[in-house]
Amino acid sequence: MKPYVDRELCMGCKACAIHCPDIFKIDSQGLSEVIFQGDNITGTALKCAQQAEEACPTGAIRAQKAVNLMDDHSRGV
Ligand code: SF4
Numbered sequence: 001m002k003p004y005v006d007r008e009l010c011m012g013c014k015a016c017a018i019h020c021p022d023i024f025k026i027d028s029q030g031l032s033e034v035i036f037q038g039d040n041i042t043g044t045a046l047k048c049a050q051q052a053e054e055a056c057p058t059g060a061i062r063a064q065k066a067v068n069l070m071d072d073h074s075r076g077v
Contacts (some may be wrong), residue, residue: 002041002050004064005032009060016061023049024061032060 003060005016016024023036023045031055041049041063051062 002036002039003053004062005034006033006060007033009058011058011060013057015055015057019055020036020045020048020052024052031037 005024012026012030012032014026014032014070016032017026023034023041024032026033029035036045036049046063049061053063
């Protein structure tokens with residue numbers, strides 16, 4: 001999976017883009033967007049995205065938690 005930013009929740013604090021500049025970027029509207037290329041984020045990039053998810057003050061980022069929710073859904077949990 002790719003990280004996801006809910007732009008309705010993002011307040012443009014820039015923390016994610018500063019912490020993970022290869023994954024997030026602040027766009028011309030002052031909001032975060034995912035610039036990570038590829039379908040699956042792994043390794044140190046995933047770890048960085050997870051840290052950004054935990055640090056985001058508005059809960060706008062989904063990294064690992066989205067995977068878990070999807071896994072739960074596919075298992076019928
Ligand atoms: S850390 Fe959260 S609120 Fe701040 S720019 Fe990134 S997505 Fe937006």
